[in-house]
Amino acid sequence: MKRWTIIVGVMLCLKAAFAFPAEDIQADLLRVLDLQKAAWNRQDIEGFMAYYWNSGRFTFQSGANRLHGWDALLERYKKSYSGANWGILDFTDLEVKVLGADHAYVIGRYKLALKDTRREGLFTIIFQRFPEGWRIIHDHSS
Numbered sequence: 096m097k098r099w100t101i102i103v104g105v106m107l108c109l110k111a112a113f114a115f116p117a118e119d120i121q122a123d124l125l126r127v128l129d130l131q132k133a134a135w136n137r138q139d140i141e142g143f144m145a146y147y148w149n150s151g152r153f154t155f156q157s158g159a160n161r162l163h164g165w166d167a168l169l170e171r172y173k174k175s176y177s178g179a180n181w182g183i184l185d186f187t188d189l190e191v192k193v194l195g196a197d198h199a200y201v202i203g204r205y206k207l208a209l210k211d212t213r214r215e216g217l218f219t220i221i222f223q224r225f226p227e228g229w230r231i232i233h234d235h236s237s
Contacts, residue, residue, distance in 0.1 A: 117193040120191070120193045120196075120199055121193065121199075123228075123229055124191050124199055124222055124229060125189065127146050127222075127228075127229050128186055128189065128201065128203075130142075130146065131143050131146050132184050132185065132186060135184040136183055136184055138181055140169070140172055140173065140176075143172075144165070144168070144169055146229070146230060147165055147230060147231045147234070148165065148223070148225070148230040148231060148232045149165045149230075150164070150165060150232075151163060151164040151165070151166075152164070152232075153165050153231075153232060153233070154232075154233045154234075155167070155233075155234045155235075156233075156234070156235045156236075157235070157236045157237060158237065168234075179209070179210050181209075182207040182208055182209040182210075182214070183207070183208045184205065184207050185206045185207075185208075186203050186205055186206075187203065187204045187206065188202075188203050188204045189201060189202070189203040190202050190203065196224070197223060197224040198221070198222065198223055198224070199221075199222050200219060200220060200221045201219070201220050201222070202217070202218070202219050203217070203218055204216070204217055204218070205217075205218055205236065216237045217237050218234065218235060218236040218237070219235045220233065220234045220235070221233040221234075
């Protein structure tokens with residue numbers, strides 16, 4: 096019995112030693128979304144895209160469409176949003192789910208106020224922590 100108590104105690108200590116600060120991760124990801132929103136609203140597409148994983152393995156899904164790669168998403172944004180089509184972006188109803196020290200996802204709602212219309216929808220974005228910081232590795236927006 097004493098042996099099992101020691102084993103359980105060691106396991107609990109190891110778990111605590113390798114625990115990750117979920118609150119810090121949540122704050123980091125919300126900060127990334129604020130930076131993206133600010134970049135979008137000043138029409139800085141490169142600043143907005145800086146938080147997407149710059150890789151051919153990045154994925155973006157919307158409706159019945161799927162894109163592979165950072166370059167493909169940049170081209171989509173440049174084609175779809177320019178001039179009067181740019182709009183003011185806002186994120187609401189954000190919920191961060193931390194999956195581990197280096198992975199998390201955020202669900203929420205985006206709102207894009209254009210000159211004469213408003214677009215809005217839901218999104219799920221999956222983040223991974225890289226040496227350069229948190230990056231979106233998958234974006235599913237509807």
